[in-house]
Amino acid sequence: MKKNLKGILYSENETLATDFIAGLEAKYLPAIKRLLNQLKHSGIEKPSKALIADRINESSTDEILSKDVGNALVHHLHFNKFQTAGELFASEFKSGTVPMKDPELLQFIEINESGSPYVPGEAKELIKESFREYLIGANEKVFLAQTEATKAMNNFFDSLIEAGMDEIGMRSSPALYYLKHFDFKEAEGRVMVSSTPIKFRF
Numbered sequence: 001m002k003k004n005l006k007g008i009l010y011s012e013n014e015t016l017a018t019d020f021i022a023g024l025e026a027k028y029l030p031a032i033k034r035l036l037n038q039l040k041h042s043g044i045e046k047p048s049k050a051l052i053a054d055r056i057n058e059s060s061t062d063e064i065l066s067k068d069v070g071n072a073l074v075h076h077l078h079f080n081k082f083q084t085a086g087e088l089f090a091s092e093f094k095s096g097t098v099p100m101k102d103p104e105l106l107q108f109i110e111i112n113e114s115g116s117p118y119v120p121g122e123a124k125e126l127i128k129e130s131f132r133e134y135l136i137g138a139n140e141k142v143f144l145a146q147t148e149a150t151k152a153m154n155n156f157f158d159s160l161i162e163a164g165m166d167e168i169g170m171r172s173s174p175a176l177y178y179l180k181h182f183d184f185k186e187a188e189g190r191v192m193v194s195s196t197p198i199k200f201r202f
Contacts, residue, residue: 007135007137007140008135008136008144009132011133012128013133017127017128017130020127020131024105024108024119029109029117029119032052032109036111036116039052039055052106053103108126110123153178157170163200163201
């Protein structure tokens with residue numbers, strides 16, 4: 001586990017982050033590309049993200065679809081009565097449970113010199129970081145206490161082995177063996193742990 005200013009890193013959730021990035025590249029980028037082609041056809045070579053967002057949320061289907069998109073898609077859109085680009089993005093494309101018309105997705109997109117959208121490395125790292133889970137506050141305290149308890153238990157069992165007191169139960173049923181040496185009682189509204197007498201070998 002890594003510790004930083006955010007707390008203790010508990011899980012990278014790499015699969016979720018990778019799937020999200022893959023969804024952007026496979027579904028969101030082609031949709032953005034369609035908008036860029038239409039804007040370019042209208043004479044706008046390098047549109048701002050604000051303009052792209054406006055097109056996604058406000059423009060009519062006719063405004064975002066250029067003739068080279070294909071008649072089949074045009075007929076499909078009109079048949080389903082999608083009137084805005086936002087409806088197009090919400091119905092045709094999904095990135096997990098995030099609607100593709102969500103304006104927050106644009107923060108992960110850049111447009112290169114040739115006019116093609118892409119997800120830059122910095123954005124991918126931002127996405128990965130957003131999926132990471134950190135232990136803070138009470139959760140961090142519990143984890144650190146568990147870690148210390150684990151060390152203490154390992155030291156206890158190592159000492160039993162060194163003293164030749166490691167009975168067969170230690171390996172066949174470690175949980176029961178653990179209960180043999182410690183007593184759990186409820187006191188003062190919480191569980192209290194105490195050690196039971198050990199039969200030392202002299």
